[in-house]
Amino acid sequence: MAGGFPRTGHHRPGRLREHLLRRPAPAYRRWPSRTGRRVNPLVEVEGLTIEDHAGRTILHEVSFSVGAGEAVGVVGESGSGKTTTALTLLGWVRHGLRVVSGRVRVADAELTGRPEKEARAARGRLVAYVPQSPASALSPLMRVGDQITEILTGMTAAERAARVAETLDLVELPDDEDFRRKFPHQLSGGQQQRLCLALALANRPKVLVLDEPTTGLDVITQAAVLAHLDRIRRDLKVGVILVSHDLALVAAHTDRVVVMYQGRVVEAGFSRSLLARPSHEYTRGLVAAVVDHRALGGSPARAVISAAPDGPPAIGPVSLLAVKDLHASHRTKGRAIVAAEGISFEIRAGECLAIVGQSGSGKTTIARTVVGLHRADHGAVLLDGSPLPPSATARGRDELRRIQYIFQDPFASLNPRRTVGDSIRRPLRVLRGMPEREARAEVARLLERVRIRKDIAAAYPGELSGGECQRVAIARGLASSPDLLVCDEITSALDVSVQASVLELINELRRDLDLALLFISHDLGAVSVVADTIMVVERGRCREYGPAGEVLRTPQDPYTCRLVEAAPSLSEALVASTRPADGAGVAK
Incomplete structure (x- = not known):
């Protein structure tokens, strides 16, 4: 489409929840929860516009909110602005970029335009970030236990030791002394990602920003970690922003979803209804591109090796x-x-x-x-x-x-x-x-x-x-x-x-x-x-x-x-979701 996609999708009459999401700021200031009560959101992003020094727009009037105990997914292709948006929640933008207009508030604290020293004080305590690449985020010179202990403040030595053990257990990592003394390079990719999750959860922040948090996790560990995160946000009322390209994960573990394309929000709504019935052509393209292992239509056309009853086949002379x-x-x-x-x-x-x-x-x-x-x-x-x-x-x-x-x-x-x-x-x-x-x-x-x-x-x-x-x-x-x-x-x-x-x-x-x-x-x-x-x-x-x-x-x-x-399976996540049906609990 010439000129890029419009900022919002097509409105569907009668769908109050999605209509509210498409209203311009300050409509995001108070979002109707699933119980019908109007709540003050933990996170408010209103009309956020970011440009580079050449004047090119990176984000254009991005707006969304996140309530206490709520998870909002941010999806889109690489380069759509997902990570740039997520980083603004920490009061930070990449070098070469600047905030032109809009505001970002986390737990009633204004983060846009604040001095770096004040924004840094909010990180970890108020909002925590889990990056996409764990290997580059962890200090290669510090042991596992020391990396968690270092960021804990205002605690006695005994309290810090207990918090380290509790946090490691939370992300299903060993809490024994041998594991705590390991360096990041001695961990598998999945263990490194879970260690990053542990660092984010150590100070029990009010908001978690997760940037592709399951990239390095196998499916079993991924399911366990996400189940823990779901429980944490429900019990502790932590707000979660989940940046991900995995639509099955977003459908199963978020309440609402924001779809971004070229720095704009092209569609937003409740995860289950939006991914099941996307209205915008870009979102429909994303959903159509999902590969579902449960929809496997048949064996590949190429001839394959038949497995022996007791293990792998014998090695033949024709193999590359x-x-x-x-x-x-x-x-x-x-x-x-x-x-x-x-x-x-x-x-x-x-x-x-x-x-x-x-x-x-x-x-x-x-x-x-x-x-x-x-x-x-x-x-x-x-x-x-x-x-x-x-x-x-x-x-x-x-x-x-x-x-x-x-x-x-x-x-x-x-x-x-x-x-x-x-x-x-x-x-x-x-x-x-x-x-x-x-x-x-x-x-x-x-x-x-x-x-x-x-x-x-x-x-x-x-x-x-x-x-x-x-x-x-x-x-x-x-x-x-x-x-x-x-x-x-x-x-x-x-x-x-x-x-x-x-x-x-x-x-x-x-x-x-x-x-x-x-x-x-x-x-x-x-x-x-x-x-x-x-x-x-x-x-x-x-x-x-x-x-x-x-x-x-x-x-x-x-x-x-x-x-x-x-x-994860997108089709199963949409069918088997236990969340309330569309329209339930909407404030009148």
């Missing part, structure tokens, strides 16, 4: 990649922690094997062993039947080119001092020997394939959103024209529409280039789209191995059943 009896461990304080035990699988050209399981199950260790970033205790990794050296530093240029790794955290994997173009151009020059002029043209083509503007090549990773940064990492992985792509949670930071396009792109590459995939993910919806075969691992052991359709529809192992049942 074969892993035989892999054993890998991590050593700490003289102890060996087993991460993979007796793992065997094969991947043929053009085939996708997905490895699923909880955080800490050994998925990433297996993947890192394949690319030579972790040395196995014993076992073999073969490429076209030839053993690969266990370390990447001992592998030849062609062996490195043929297997590429896309990491879970794009911010940590991209050099912050190199532009996007430089990061993508390096493998083109080093691994493919491409001339500079040809490499620049190839960078532009790769960016277009992952749906990023060509001018992003001149930007640095710190200037990009989480979703944009992940797409850059995918483009860099494709730059060397690999035969096998190892994808470690590559869709976890992507919004639903971009995720759908990336999954479509991956399937297209598999078909056109016979590209093989080792796909690590906790998103069973994404797995159902790309995987031919699924291997389920728990604590380093293979629990189930077979065709994707069979594993997702009729899992045999109890652990696999738990994973499938815990995976």
